[in-house]
Amino acid sequence: MAASAHVDTFAARGLPATEALPLFLFERPELHYPERLNCVTEFVDRHVAEGRGGRIAVIAPDGTRWTYADLAREIDRVANVLVNDLGLVAGNRVLLRAPNNPMMVAAYLAVIKAGGIVVATMPLLRAKELGQIVDKAEVALALCDDRLIDELQKTAGGSTFLKRIVPFSELKGMAAAARDTFAAVDTARDDVCLFGFTSGTTGQPKCTMHFHRDLLAICDAYSRNVLKPTADDRFIGSPPLAFTFGLGGLALFPFRVGASTVLLEKAPPGDLLPAIAEYRPTICFTAPTAYRAMIASLKEHDWRSLRKCVSAGEALPKATFDAWKEATGLDLMDGIGATEMLHIFIAAPEGKIRPGATGLPVPGYEAKVVGLAGEDLPPGTPGRLAVRGPTGCRYLADERQAKYVENGWNITGDTYMADADGYFWYQARNDDMIVSAGYNIAGPEVEAALLAHPAVAEAGVVGQPCPERGMIVKAYVVVKPDVTVTPALAVELQIFVKNEIAPYKYPREIAFVDRLPRTETGKLQRFALREEAVREAVARDAAKAAE
Numbered sequence: 008m009a010a011s012a013h014v015d016t017f018a019a020r021g022l023p024a025t026e027a028l029p030l031f032l033f034e035r036p037e038l039h040y041p042e043r044l045n046c047v048t049e050f051v052d053r054h055v056a057e058g059r060g061g062r063i064a065v066i067a068p069d070g071t072r073w074t075y076a077d078l079a080r081e082i083d084r085v086a087n088v089l090v091n092d093l094g095l096v097a098g099n100r101v102l103l104r105a106p107n108n109p110m111m112v113a114a115y116l117a118v119i120k121a122g123g124i125v126v127a128t129m130p131l132l133r134a135k136e137l138g139q140i141v142d143k144a145e146v147a148l149a150l151c152d153d154r155l156i157d158e159l160q161k162t163a164g165g166s167t168f169l170k171r172i173v174p175f176s177e178l179k180g181m182a183a184a185a186r187d188t189f190a191a192v193d194t195a196r197d198d199v200c201l202f203g204f205t206s207g208t209t210g211q212p213k214c215t216m217h218f219h220r221d222l223l224a225i226c227d228a229y230s231r232n233v234l235k236p237t238a239d240d241r242f243i244g245s246p247p248l249a250f251t252f253g254l255g256g257l258a259l260f261p262f263r264v265g266a267s268t269v270l271l272e273k274a275p276p277g278d279l280l281p282a283i284a285e286y287r288p289t290i291c292f293t294a295p296t297a298y299r300a301m302i303a304s305l306k307e308h309d310w311r312s313l314r315k316c317v318s319a320g321e322a323l324p325k326a327t328f329d330a331w332k333e334a335t336g337l338d339l340m341d342g343i344g345a346t347e348m349l350h351i352f353i354a355a356p357e358g359k360i361r362p363g364a365t366g367l368p369v370p371g372y373e374a375k376v377v378g379l380a381g382e383d384l385p386p387g388t389p390g391r392l393a394v395r396g397p398t399g400c401r402y403l404a405d406e407r408q409a410k411y412v413e414n415g416w417n418i419t420g421d422t423y424m425a426d427a428d429g430y431f432w433y434q435a436r437n438d439d440m441i442v443s444a445g446y447n448i449a450g451p452e453v454e455a456a457l458l459a460h461p462a463v464a465e466a467g468v469v470g471q472p473c474p475e476r477g478m479i480v481k482a483y484v485v486v487k488p489d490v491t492v493t494p495a496l497a498v499e500l501q502i503f504v505k506n507e508i509a510p511y512k513y514p515r516e517i518a519f520v521d522r523l524p525r526t527e528t529g530k531l532q533r534f535a536l537r538e539e540a541v542r543e544a545v546a547r548d549a550a551k552a553a554e
């Protein structure tokens with residue numbers, strides 16, 4: 008192991024014990040990195056040094072058009088501010104809070120270039136959640152977009168760790184006065200540079216730790232072998248940079264190949280399509296719901312610059328794949344990723360995509376389906392997904408490491424089935440399986456069946472407690488704008504599902520709702536639907552008892 012450059016050894020002290028780590032695989036030559044490595048040199052400075060400094064790196068609606076040389080200077084100015092004005096010492100954590108904008112990217116890479124550790128936070132987090140992050144990561148310094156500062160100030164008020172918040176407006180002023188060259192801190196390839204907090208729905212957030220080499224490995228495994236972008240590509244999308252899906256898709260993948268990225272501060276489906284028409288990107292990263300929502304409006308916007316569209320965050324139903332293909336002629340590129348794994352580890356390159364399947368293990372990764380005792384299961388049998396590769400789970404000082412890593416394999420918490428050709432088929436999150444009258448029913452499979460019906464815009468399916476069957480399948484359905492809700496429609500949907508999949512899986516109850524609860528990362532909050540279903544069941548049973 009190369010000597011760490013960290014003076015502040017907090018991250019190293021919080022690493023899991025060696026025996027609790029997953030096995031890491033680096034066989035492929037493109038994953039061999041030098042012992043001394045500061046990844047920002049690779050992402051930015053290398054392009055300038057090799058004569059590509061004049062190419063566009065960052066585009067934003069505020070008029071920003073930074074070349075790689077501009078980006079390098081912005082990063083270096085902020086790095087100088089961090090070290091000379093704000094007292095950053097290698098190994099310190101710096102919290103970042105901003106929408107996806109140029110300063111967020113410059114600050115992100117400046118922290119890493121200066122040997123610090125980025126703690127990026129989702130814009131929608133409130134003071135209490137920010138407080139949990141600050142305390143867990145022991146963050147003393149934060150850089151924050153002025154518009155999001157209130158919640159963070161509340162956090163600082165109640166925190167023993169957070170000492171200083173620098174608003175972006177002030178940071179820009181300081182940066183303007185700073186030198187525009189900065190020598191990258193000579194970090195080891197296995198120095199931590201990023202704390203990624205999981206978007207867990209309940210309990211204490213988990214803090215995943217990633218090394219300088221990990222940020223390169225996701226580019227050289229997934230992006231290089233599956234997405235295959237070139238320097239002429241232009242990326243766009245919606246996930247926050249604080250979500251590692253967005254970090255990869257909207258910063259690291261373009262920067263690895265010297266391509267450009269369009270940063271949008273707000274990119275719900277209604278804003279993403281006009282932005283695609285305006286900026287003419289070639290590669291789009293967003294969640295399955297966003298692709299679904301955009302289909303109806305494709306005709307009103309010129310999306311024809313797009314050549315690759317990546318979907319991740321939750322399962323991509325075949326109906327969505329088919330509808331997108333029909334409307335655009337493009338194959339949506341599904342991929343499963345996780346904060347613990349940093350990015351996508353199962354996906355299929357163009358030409359190998361099987362509609363409805365997530366894909367094949369990304370080159371550099373191995374995946375398998377295992378039973379409850381960790382035994383390998385044969386093709387066609389659903390079980391727990393296990394993966395390993397160049398990246399993997401390292402929770403900061405957290406006993407839950409033992410839940411995610413078994414015998415050197417990362418256990419993602421998803422139920423999957425492999426087929427005889429090695430493709431992986433998503434079934435459900437392990438806890439989203441509904442047990443009804445002894446049958447195991449995967450909620451997402453019923454959702455996918457409902458989404459194939461022309462009246463359905465969104466569907467969420469959970470188990471609802473029921474005295475006779477233990478659980479019944481309950482569906483919450485959002486209909487498309489022009490559809491009227493009637494009792495007959497519910498019956499029609501039930502019959503439709505019985506014809507699409509095994510009849511015992513049909514939703515015995517359907518509720519029509521205006522919207523489904525979703526996280527900032529585009530995931531359906533099934534736990535919220537489950538709670539709602541339980542409340543309804545309690546009310547129903549109470550009404551029955553009173554009869």
Ligand code: 3UK
Nearest residue numbers: 251252319320321322342343344345346350351419
């Ligand atoms: C689910 C999927 C089916 C799955 C992520 C791409 O989502 C990301 O990270 P998170 O930590 O959540 C991980 C969990 O999300 N999931 C993600 N993608 C898919 N399920 N099909 C998919 N294509 O349950 C997984 O365990 O929030 C995604 C890149 C980076 C990421 N962090």
